[in-house]
Structures are given as structure tokens and as C-alpha cells.
């Protein structure tokens with residue numbers, strides 16, 4: 133009697149990367165944390181690539197010149213692409229101020245799955261008022277050079293899937309908008325009842 137044959141391997145459905153971009157204090161980490169908490173509670177594992185954490189573990193030698201920021205974003209895009217390739221879910225929270233680098237990250241991910249660029253368009257005045265880490269005050273005092281929004285550019289995204297101003301939209305509203313966009317992108321999963 134021959135051994136039962138294993139079921140043929142089928143590739144996982146494409147994964148998705150949610151890429152939150154915006155000024156320091158725009159709400160990227162706050163929205164990412166809330167989104168990840170919801171997804172995790174629903175049983176969906178998530179890889180989180182937060183700028184601060186990535187700069188500790190993956191880009192510790194990089195500063196804030198354009199070349200360094202672009203390399204940082206390309207690294208994030210490559211890692212996200214690898215996770216998405218195997219059907220995973222990625223949430224990125226990074227300033228990513230340059231359009232070209234964001235497009236490169238998009239291309240690296242879209243080789244393998246879905247990419248949703250979410251621009252947190254919170255006005256600079258609000259971000260500066262929040263000044264979560266005291267960095268705006270230090271940048272205004274000239275203690276931090278090349279600070280995004282003060283002494284360094286932030287290029288507005290050309291083709292974001294979502295634009296959310298967190299001074300007008302509560303955290304729960306941002307999370308709901310992003311989850312709807314994820315479901316639209318991964319319609320195949322949602323229709324199959326696999327909304328994880």
C-alpha cells in the first residue's frame with residue numbers, strides 16, 4: 133500500500149503593506165499601534181517597521197541626509213516586500229519625506245503583493261504643537277539640523293491610497309479607514325471569509 137500523498141503546495145495569497153508616511157508627530161506610531169492591536173486581536177500576525185525601531189536595528193549607521201533617508205526607506209521596502217511575498221502583513225511608520233524613495237518602496241512591495249500608502253497629512257503647526265519628543269523645539273533652537281518640516285523638506289505624496297489628517301480624524305477613524313482599504317485591496321481574502 134503506498135503512503136498517502138501530501139496535498140500539493142499552493143502559494144499563499146498576496147500579503148499587504150500599509151505604509152504610514154508623514155511629519156514627526158503626525159500620528160504614525162499612534163495609528164500604527166492601534167491598527168496592529170486590532171489586527172493582532174483578530175488573529176492576524178503583523179510585522180511592524182517603525183522608523184525609530186528600524187533605525188535601532190537595521191539602519192543604526194544612518195543619519196538624516198537625503199541619501200541616508202532614501203537608503204533607510206529602500207531597506208524598509210525590501211524587508212516589507214519579503215514579508216508580503218510570503219502572504220504576511222506589514223505596517224510601516226516612517227517619515228519617508230521623498231517621493232522617489234516612497235515609489236521605490238512601493239515597487240519593491242508590489243513585486244510581491246499589495247501596497248497602501250497612507251499619508252498622515254496632519255498640519256505642521258499641529259505636529260509642532262504636539263511636539264511629542266521635544267524635537268521641534270530643539271530644531272527651532274538650531275540644536276537639530278535637517279529636521280523635517282523645519283529645515284528639511286517633506287514632499288507631498290503624489291498617489292497615496294489614503295490621506296488622513298489626524299487633527300480631524302480620531303485614531304479609531306484612521307484605523308477603520310485603513311482596514312477598509314486593506315479589505316478592498318485584498319478582496320479575495322475578505323470574500324473568502326478570511327478577514328484576519
Ligand SMILES: Nc1ncnc2c1ncn2[C@@H]1O[C@H](COP(=O)(O)OS(=O)(=O)O)[C@@H](OP(=O)(O)O)[C@H]1O
Nearest residue numbers: 156157183196201204226227228229277278279280
Ligand atoms: N533631523 C530629523 N528629521 C526628522 N526626524 C528626526 C530627525 N532627527 C531625529 N529624528 C527622529 O527620527 C525619527 C524619524 O525616523 P525615520 O526613519 O522615520 O525618518 S526617515 O523616514 O528616514 O526620513 C523621528 O520619529 P517620529 O517623530 O516618530 O517621526 C524623530 O524622532
Ligand SMILES: Nc1ncnc2c1ncn2[C@@H]1O[C@H](COP(=O)(O)OP(=O)(O)O)[C@@H](O)[C@H]1O
Nearest residue numbers: 155156157158159160161162264298301302303
Ligand atoms: N487623532 C489622532 N491620531 C493620532 N495621534 C493623535 C491624535 N490625536 C492626538 N494624537 C497624539 O499625537 C501624537 C502623535 O505622536 P506619534 O504617534 O508619535 O507621531 P509620529 O509617529 O508620526 O511621530 C501622540 O501623542 C498622540 O496621542
